[in-house]
Amino acid sequence: MNRPKHQQQYDPKIAGLYDLGDTLGRGHFAVVKLARHVFTGEQVAVKVIDKTKLDDVSRAHLFQEVRCMKLVQHPNVVRLYEVIDTQTKLYLVLEYGDGGDMYDYIMKHDRGVSEQAARKYFRQIVHAIWYCHKLHVVHRDLKPENVVFFEKLEMVKLTDFGFSNKFCPGQKLETSCGSLAYSAPEILLGDSYDAPKVDVWSLGVILYMLVCGHAPFQEANDSETLTMIMDCKYTIPPHVSDDCKRQGLFLYMFTTNMHKCVLHLSHTLETLFTCEIDYQYCTPSCKEVQASHSLAFNFL
Template structure:
């Protein structure tokens, strides 16, 4: 996906637009399929700075109604392009800013339940996300759902085996990760983060 367009392996073509987000190793841009007009999000990952094979494999593995769908992957020597469905409603971080006084408990419960289902499904596949935060929960108003995105820090785990890699976002890290200890990712890290994601940010008025 160059400044203008990018040829797909199947003959399709995307035209890149404005930047939707930017991280240490990746840029996410709005793109439009030239033939169909479909809007998508294209995550452009710098392969020279990050090993992206795990994210590529996991993103293809995880297929769930509450996980952002990966349409295809375009691989070049220096950049990996992940072409994904576009979240028209923005992310949970902006949603929180728009609802500083909190939202109705039923609404918060519905959003929370959808993310829990996505995380539980990942764990069934022995996939741990390791970066649950408001910016990685996105809204699809037309579908009436929220979805989990950005598997850049995700990994496969073996049940009963502890992980030691310290990763993710500091503000949402479990105590074990902050202390540099080994941790059971699905039992400790994800549960701690998914709970603090909603409670500590004040999404639930009554908690």
């Protein structure tokens, strides 16, 4: 019997090292499979790319994804363990997050998660992006679907660097990429843009969703959503605390002023380690950064 077109036959064992299992997700040229290491029993996520379907642009994105993930070694970034190259397929063996993604987590909370939980998880995402930018890596596809939970570690980690790239400070990028509801205006307009700025805008969308329970710029159709983004029109629900509103966090993150934007990311990071928070949720590297920073900036 012929297999349906959307199904493909994958080698049940990769290089004799990993047994492939259930499908976790699908993309245009790739499928993500749950796998287990033959000798250690460790569960991993394997991104299987069909090289025969890649065009030049897709190959370039794939090269950048591997390059950037190898470069960014951080506790809050999903680790790329190894790359296995065969004649027709490329296998990216990744750290597996067993707790699902942040989008599903948010959708379970109609009025947003508690501000304590939002602070806990957003702090970790900001720290990961700050580290990426320090290495001159821009993600360009930040959204809750690309943040995964590691329940045993009580952590979240950033994943999917498919649109990531290296950038030179002061030089603008031009590639339009990402997802509409999370993208900065300059990307949607097709303008050249400062790399860190577009990530900070997307961080603002993630934070808004955490505390409000829905996206700030989301209408019935793409045209209306685009208009909202261009006009930066959003409202903060009444259930959000006055303390959170007073910080003006969204005002700084949803800005086209690059200087304010980068300053805000730096200040946000610093405040995450100087305000009164529960440090049991900090990763070891977070605590090291906390020890070296003294400038406080209000957060949530």
